[in-house]
Amino acid sequence: MKVMLSIAGSDSSGGAGIQADIKTAEAFGVFCATALTVLTAQNTTGVRSIMPVPPQFLDEQLAMVMEDLPVKAVKIGMLYSTELIRVVERFVKTLSIPVVLDPVFLSKAGSPLLQPEAVEAMRALFPYATVLTPNQHEAKALFGEPYHVKAPCPVIVKHFTTEKESHDTLFYPNGTKRTFASPKLETKNLHGSGCSFSSAIAANLALGKPLEEAIMRSKAFIYHAIFHAPALGHGPGPLGHKQ
Numbered sequence: 001m002k003v004m005l006s007i008a009g010s011d012s013s014g015g016a017g018i019q020a021d022i023k024t025a026e027a028f029g030v031f032c033a034t035a036l037t038v039l040t041a042q043n044t045t046g047v048r049s050i051m052p053v054p055p056q057f058l059d060e061q062l063a064m065v066m067e068d069l070p071v072k073a074v075k076i077g078m079l080y081s082t083e084l085i086r087v088v089e090r091f092v093k094t095l096s097i098p099v100v101l102d103p104v105f106l107s108k109a110g111s112p113l114l115q116p117e118a119v120e121a122m123r124a125l126f127p128y129a130t131v132l133t134p135n136q137h138e139a140k141a142l143f144g145e146p147y148h149v150k151a152p153c154p155v156i157v158k159h160f161t162t163e164k165e166s167h168d169t170l171f172y173p174n175g176t177k178r179t180f181a182s183p184k185l186e187t188k189n190l191h192g193s194g195c196s197f198s199s200a201i202a203a204n205l206a207l208g209k210p211l212e213e214a215i216m217r218s219k220a221f222i223y224h225a226i227f228h229a230p231a232l233g234h235g236p237g238p239l240g241h242k243q
């Protein structure tokens with residue numbers, strides 16, 4: 001069985017973060033090891049509080065996973081602080097496997113998930129990423145412009161929507177780009193869609209798929225997961241799967 005590692009935060013409501021990553025990996029038949037960065041007390045309406053793990057403890061989780069399991073790809077989600085980013089930076093420098101970096105800033109309900117002073121530290125991770133998966137808001141904050149991204153690694157900017165379609169555009173460092181489209185679903189149940197998309201890409205990279213195929217398979221997966229969302233909670237609800 002192929003193994004991926006998710007470095008991410010816990011969402012107590014089960015829809016986003018590490019919980020989404022584990023469910024997504026399972027859906028692709030990939031085993032998901034985890035290194036937790038933060039615990040959050042949250043539900044679909046917002047985040048009440050965030051408890052980061054001590055940086056040394058993140059380091060220990062990474063070491064224990066890597067010395068035992070044949071990890072084939074890494075997904076990086078919520079990092080929250082400069083201290084935790086520095087641990088992950090040291091870690092990614094040692095890797096020779098694909099790394100999917102989801103530069104998580106804000107939750108869909110509007111709660112901050114990255115300390116403002118940590119944004120600059122996160123840029124140090126870009127050269128080690130196989131792909132970066134910002135939404136439009138994050139792409140604008142990081143690159144000043146979501147439509148013509150220039151970065152040291154491929155960047156897929158999520159969710160440009162037209163009336164009928166959702167478009168994700170992949171920008172390569174050499175300036176070429178490719179757009180992936182799926183039908184648009186009218187729903188508020190999108191909690192965890194970003195986390196699930198990036199972990200689906202990591203799962204497919206762990207399976208040995210090339211990047212663009214991993215993205216296509218992930219986009220199809222997310223479309224179905226949104227379609228089957230169980231409409232739970234009072235805010236943007238979690239994704240689902242066919243019974």
Ligand code: PLP
Pocket residue numbers: 008009010011016017018040077078104106107108109113190191192193194195236
């Ligand atoms: N909570 C955690 C721990 C996350 O990692 C994320 C996103 O990465 C979220 C919440 C936000 O999820 P959403 O924006 O889909 O609501």
